[in-house]
Amino acid sequence: MLYIDLNELQKTNKLISQEFIGPDEFDLDKFGIDLKSSVGIKLEISHSGIDDLLLEGTVETDLEQKCRKCLNPVASTLSASLELLFKSKHSLENNDGIEDGLQFDWKQGKVDLMDHLSQEIVLNALSFVECRNPCLGICAGCGEHLNDSVCVCPEQPTDPRWDVLLNN
Ligand SMILES: [Zn+2]
Numbered sequence: 284m285l286y287i288d289l290n291e292l293q294k295t296n297k298l299i300s301q302e303f304i305g306p307d308e309f310d311l312d313k314f315g316i317d318l319k320s321s322v323g324i325k326l327e328i329s330h331s332g333i334d335d336l337l338l339e340g341t342v343e344t345d346l347e348q349k350c351r352k353c354l355n356p357v358a359s360t361l362s363a364s365l366e367l368l369f370k371s372k373h374s375l376e377n378n379d380g381i382e383d384g385l386q387f388d389w390k391q392g393k394v395d396l397m398d399h400l401s402q403e404i405v406l407n408a409l410s411f412v413e414c415r416n417p418c419l420g421i422c423a424g425c426g427e428h429l430n431d432s433v434c435v436c437p438e439q440p441t442d443p444r445w446d447v448l449l450n451n
């Protein structure tokens with residue numbers, strides 16, 4: 284759980300915090316990301332404009348993704364900087380209703396940051412990973428990992444989709 288304490292921020296110029304959030308608090312499986320360590324976050328939250336918020340900070344974590352060719356896990360370290368501007372409901376109302384970007388309302392007491400944080404991790408993780416360059420992948424015929432072993436299939440493995448045609 285990570286949030287901006289708006290009541291606390293109202294009393295001061297700037298909130299500075301450093302947190303470690305356990306990997307179980309994130310749900311990144313559907314993005315093919317498996318967190319291998321806590322997510323370390325450094326945040327500096329300050330006032331911006333009349334009553335908006337600026338969040339600046341860094342996110343660091345270790346993660347694993349699957350190689351897109353052979354599905355072996357590939358470990359990497361993610362380190363990204365954050366800069367998010369949250370527009371207050373009040374300033375949006377006084378700005379001809381331009382509603383781009385992130386919004387919050389001082390009355391809500393706090394701003395939950397977990398979704399934003401998940402999003403930053405997903406955006407900064409590589410979209411396609413390969414365990415080596417180039418990864419030779421898996422043989423479609425025998426399922427052998429071609430990086431580690433030699434496949435003994437005949438030269439052109441039969442694509443099962445052709446079987447239908449051959450039987451006719
Ligand atoms: Zn691979």
Ligand SMILES: [Zn+2]
Pocket residue numbers: 422423424425426427434435436440
């Ligand atoms: Zn093979």
